[in-house]
Amino acid sequence: MTNLPLHIVHTEASTGWGGQEIRILSEATGLRDRGHYVQLLCPGDAPIFEAARDMGLTATALDIGKKRIPGLLAMRNWLKNHPTVDILNTHSSTDSWLSAVACKTLSRPPIIVRTRHISTPISHDFSTRWLYTKASRHIVTTGEKLRRTLIEENRFPDEKITSVPTGVDPQIYRPGDKAAARKMLNLPVDTRIIGIVATLRGWKGHQYLLDAVKELNRPDILLLIVGDGPQGSNIELAVENLGITHQVRLVGNQKEVTPWLQTMDLLALPSWANEGVPQSILQAMMCALPVISTPVGSIEEAVINGETGIIIPKKDADALAAAIADLLDHPEHARALGEAGVKRAHELFSRKNMLDHMEEIFSALAMG
Structure with a gap:
């Protein structure tokens, strides 16, 4: 045409x-x-x-x-x-x-x-x-x-x-040197970083991710929260009440998201409503990150359970904690999911x- x-x-x-x-x-x-x-x-x-x-x-x-x-x-x-x-x-x-x-x-x-x-x-x-x-x-x-x-x-x-x-643009969102990205952003090099990139709204599932970090009780984990929004103060209060302040960093909106994605070991987006195919999931896939998410909206068109990531039930902190532990404890499996995610993102998204x-x-x- x-x-x-x-x-x-x-x-x-x-x-x-x-x-x-x-x-x-x-x-x-x-x-x-x-x-x-x-x-x-x-x-x-x-x-x-x-x-x-x-x-x-x-x-x-x-x-x-x-x-x-x-x-x-x-x-x-x-x-x-x-x-x-x-x-x-x-x-x-x-x-x-x-x-x-x-x-x-x-x-x-x-x-x-x-x-x-x-x-x-x-x-x-x-x-x-x-x-x-x-x-x-x-x-x-x-x-x-x-x-x-x-x-x-x-x-x-x-x-x-x-x-x-x-x-999403593969020239912008791409795999990078994890250690270098962490040094640039003043993040610990020897910690396992779980990331979420999302507007701070209730249905994005931040509370379930905080509960999962608390349940895991692993000192080697850092939760990196990228984004801002109306639930910001509630999330800060929840972090304090759960006693995990030392394991969570809220860094607000970031104009350049790629370096933050490159610091992560995995991306978790436990949304429970109001989704299409979220931008952050596609960005993470382009960066070769394994993704944990839920069967909401069209998420499963990007995150294929067991192939490019892990799909868990919505509003289930226990399942989320188990999925995080599985990926952190089996890095070869996590790497394979990430590699498959890059391929799928390039082909379809x-x-x-x-x-x-x-x-x-x-x-x-x-x-x-």
């Missing part, structure tokens, strides 16, 4: 920061670099706003953080004043609703593509069905399991839904694959 330059606009109502926002920016900059004109509409106080501008993207601050009349009018006026938009790619519930209603009032609206990033159940009411099957021309999910859920549980037409897994598929979807829709 010959791809003519498209005018693509992403919308994001969320004022948080995590894998969803990272994917939007990765996709936007990637398609921009392929010659398309890509813009972002989001609240001015959202972290993605400044991050987009830092990356050279055209980002416009609109009051679309809530489902309110001012946000609807702001969206409508912006779209009316920019009639050349080919694709309007929405990402969260609020901006999807504002975009859909605004486009309904325009004589020549852009094509709406709704991307579903997480596994949160979707309502079966009439208005939600209209949003997904009428207002949106196409739905993209970040995993095949999410796609099957929309088809089988919500009864959305399968021909309107495509799974496009998030992709590269940034190029993601960009190729999204570009194909957008171009096909624009061509009619």
Whole structure:
């Protein structure tokens, strides 16, 4: 297919920061670099706003953080004043609703593509069905399991839904010298480091990971928590109450995650809800780390139990502790899982694959 330059606009109502926002920016900059004109509409106080501008993207601050009349009018006026938009790619519930209603009032609206990033159940009411099957021309999910859920549980037409897994750049996320990375980041060289890279939200499962470290009671373990978020103070309190302060380091958000991944012996992400295929799992796999996670969302499309990592039941600190001990006590097995993970990540979850598929979807829709 010959791809003519498209005018693509992403919308994001969320004022948080995590894998969803990272994917939007990765996709936007990637398609921009392929010659398309890509813009972002989001609240001015959202972290993605400044991050987009830092990356050279055209980002416009609109009051679309809530489902309110001012946000609807702001969206409508912006779209009316920019009639050349080919694709309007929405990402969260609020901006999807504002975009859909605004486009309904325009004589020549852009094509709406709704991307579903997480596994949160979707309502079966009439208005939600209209949003997904009428207002949106196409739905993209970040995993095949999410796609099957929309088809089988919500009864959305399968021909309107495509799974496009998030992709990460193997030039950025790659194996490295563990000892050198630890020295650079002032981490102990002779300790076994368990890592988690995630926004500090309840459903990411940090509490179960803390409980597992407490249960293991191994002095050779250090838990490295990379990320920030609304549960930060609660996690700090839990660390103190469990008496494992000396075994846990919270290092906050890191602009460059790769060096931190390169310090780890394994990555654990015991999420219990709201996942697609998490960015941190794919990043860890690219860095040849074995991964421990749960059967939530589309995680099992990346983490194949016994091949690229270990899948445990959600909300099960005992199973998590056992899986950690197994990998730490059997380094050859852990190494084999990591090597298989690199191969799977390169084959299925590269940034190029993601960009190729999204570009194909957008171009096909624009061509009619």
